[in-house]
Amino acid sequence: MNRIKNTLSQDKKLLSIYFTAGYPEPEDTVSIIKDLEKNGVDFIEIGLPFSDPLADGPTIQESSGVALKNGMTTKKLFQQLDGIREEVEIPLIIMGYFNPILQFGVEEFCKRCAAVGIDGLIIPDLPVEEYNEKYRVIFEKYGLSNIFLITPQTSEERIRFIDSVSEGFIYMVSTASVTGSTKGFTQETRDYFRRISEMKLRNPQIVGFGISDEETYGQATEFAKGAIIGSAFIKHLNSSGKQDISGFVKRIRPV
Amino acid sequence: MSYQVDEKGYYGDFGGAYIPEMLYPNVEELRRQYLDIMKEESFQKEFKELLRDYVGRPTPLYYAERFSKKYGTKVYLKREDLCHTGAHKINNTVGQILMAKRLGKNRIIAETGAGQHGVATATVCALMGIECIVYMGEIDIDRQAPNVARMKMLGATVIPAKSGSRTLKDATNEAIRDWINNPVDTHYIIGSVVGPHPYPDMVARFQAVISEEIKVQLKEKENRENPDYVVACVGGGSNAAGAYYHYLDTPEVGIIAVEAAGKGIDSGKSAATSVLGKEGIIHGSKTLLMQSEDGQITEPYSISAGLDYPGVGPMHANLFRSGRGEFISITDEAAMKAGLQLAKLEGIIPAIESSHALAIFEDRKFKEDDIVVVNLSGRGDKDLSTYIDYFQL
Numbered sequence A: 001m002n003r004i005k006n007t008l009s010q011d012k013k014l015l016s017i018y019f020t021a022g023y024p025e026p027e028d029t030v031s032i033i034k035d036l037e038k039n040g041v042d043f044i045e046i047g048l049p050f051s052d053p054l055a056d057g058p059t060i061q062e063s064s065g066v067a068l069k070n071g072m073t074t075k076k077l078f079q080q081l082d083g084i085r086e087e088v089e090i091p092l093i094i095m096g097y098f099n100p101i102l103q104f105g106v107e108e109f110c111k112r113c114a115a116v117g118i119d120g121l122i123i124p125d126l127p128v129e130e131y132n133e134k135y136r137v138i139f140e141k142y143g144l145s146n147i148f149l150i151t152p153q154t155s156e157e158r159i160r161f162i163d164s165v166s167e168g169f170i171y172m173v174s175t176a177s178v179t180g181s182t183k184g185f186t187q188e189t190r191d192y193f194r195r196i197s198e199m200k201l202r203n204p205q206i207v208g209f210g211i212s213d214e215e216t217y218g219q220a221t222e223f224a225k226g227a228i229i230g231s232a233f234i235k236h237l238n239s240s241g242k243q244d245i246s247g248f249v250k251r252i253r254p255v
Numbered sequence B: 001m002s003y004q005v006d007e008k009g010y011y012g013d014f015g016g017a018y019i020p021e022m023l024y025p026n027v028e029e030l031r032r033q034y035l036d037i038m039k040e041e042s043f044q045k046e047f048k049e050l051l052r053d054y055v056g057r058p059t060p061l062y063y064a065e066r067f068s069k070k071y072g073t074k075v076y077l078k079r080e081d082l083c084h085t086g087a088h089k090i091n092n093t094v095g096q097i098l099m100a101k102r103l104g105k106n107r108i109i110a111e112t113g114a115g116q117h118g119v120a121t122a123t124v125c126a127l128m129g130i131e132c133i134v135y136m137g138e139i140d141i142d143r144q145a146p147n148v149a150r151m152k153m154l155g156a157t158v159i160p161a162k163s164g165s166r167t168l169k170d171a172t173n174e175a176i177r178d179w180i181n182n183p184v185d186t187h188y189i190i191g192s193v194v195g196p197h198p199y200p201d202m203v204a205r206f207q208a209v210i211s212e213e214i215k216v217q218l219k220e221k222e223n224r225e226n227p228d229y230v231v232a233c234v235g236g237g238s239n240a241a242g243a244y245y246h247y248l249d250t251p252e253v254g255i256i257a258v259e260a261a262g263k264g265i266d267s268g269k270s271a272a273t274s275v276l277g278k279e280g281i282i283h284g285s286k287t288l289l290m291q292s293e294d295g296q297i298t299e300p301y302s303i304s305a306g307l308d309y310p311g312v313g314p315m316h317a318n319l320f321r322s323g324r325g326e327f328i329s330i331t332d333e334a335a336m337k338a339g340l341q342l343a344k345l346e347g348i349i350p351a352i353e354s355s356h357a358l359a360i361f362e363d364r365k366f367k368e369d370d371i372v373v374v375n376l377s378g379r380g381d382k383d384l385s386t387y388i389d390y391f392q393l
């Protein structure tokens, strides 16, 4: 059974939410996952906090900092996720930087992911070449999809290469920026969404970075299969707490 | 086996380019072109002229007679402290600004800790009339006010890094984020032999002028190109990489790397990466770095802001692991004493970074006829207030 592929084969646009594990409170991880599923989110990215998140803007940096202060660790995340598959069915993906995974041991990490029911990984600073050469066999052994990023600057040739290595979806970074931009999408960005969709890749594309509301979600999913919201959700947790997750999801994708 | 970088960007197990895809086009563009550009005759001509007429090279190789006598060996000082702006850092920024121009970039970003690299970058940007943005940790901005003022005078914009521990590693993170946000027109001038390939190799090549000159100068003075030892302090490792460069694959030249022990290796306040670090990834490079068991990067400490980096360049990580390099750590106290001593013995006030390299002679003994070259990476002007506070001058 491959939960990611099943979800992607549904005949609808998908909504994914990113949040940082251990934020705002250390033990919030599982309850947030359950709430997101209950409110119709299609899949979830669980952020593994890191001291030096290079590709992230201030919102996710701060949530990582708080999570680390809360005592969040890789080991603790796996403890929290133990048993999650008895309650949650949607795909769960861990998004984290490579160093904590390397320290945990790549094979051990993958093994634990498989054991708790994680479906895939997004590791922004593990380039596709290194993955292919050194780690792909391990990921495949444990049935984990590794998701790669492309950006508006990625060449067509490289996109085709990344598509050939990917199993699941391609993470399409909307604009040249770190996470958390709220500037909205220009015509140029929307043309890029179209250009990629016209490449007819093997893997569907999910757009991330810079999606914060119904409008940007709509624009992102005009051509792509779905979109991921991160910083906007963290901000919501920060201002409204965990109470109104249903309201947040409904504002992005009204039923 | 060579201690130089291989064609994949590795020094043994270390190096590579662990970067998010957003940086790939920029780093790849640089990787494909840097060697060709550096080989161009016009590039070499311009680089050499600027090093001579603007930086003030060659810097002297000075036989430190009284210092030598005190320690019973022959010590030469490579006087990088006499470079324009006061340290070796400018060798690299001159090279990189010429590289940036050839890549068609019109906006420069840099990180800085103590401010030396920031000043060296602001200087070459002023020289070329190119916009310059320097990221500096909020805490360092407070600690290094004179260098902040110098950068401003030189026309640079100094942006405080407010994330994480608000020091050098966070300034580097902010510079990398800026590069992600500005992928087309911007070149990132990294200040040491760190970061993703090809940076460690490119910066080492620009700093290699140090050992190129040592060879010629030692030949004149001692009728031999090779000293018995080359000694340098290591923060990220650029002055050391430059001093070692042409000796890396000459086994009869001993390589000594001096790290900052801070208040002592086991004090929890140290920057001795080779001793305290483990293999991991920092700023796009696989290398040794100080980190928690969980892989979170920890904050180093040294009295010298320029050695206060939690990682070390991949070249040095490989020198350490392979045993090619001898690594020594020096405490704040020993370094400060060595700085004061050089002032008294030779009339040279060294940067506190360089003082670490000078301090090894107390415990590390050399033979009487050994020739030991110490790379005096910078001058102590920037550190006067630290010297004043420390010695109650």
Ligand SMILES: Cc1ncc(COP(=O)(O)O)c(C=O)c1O
Binding pocket: B087, B088, B089, B113, B114, B115, B116, B117, B191, B192, B193, B233, B234, B235, B236, B237, B238, B239, B240, B305, B306, B307, B351, B353, B354, B377, B378, B379
């Ligand atoms: C005088 C001096 N020496 C050494 C260093 C350390 O850097 P690196 O190890 O790259 O030479 C610095 C950094 O600011 C410096 O200013």
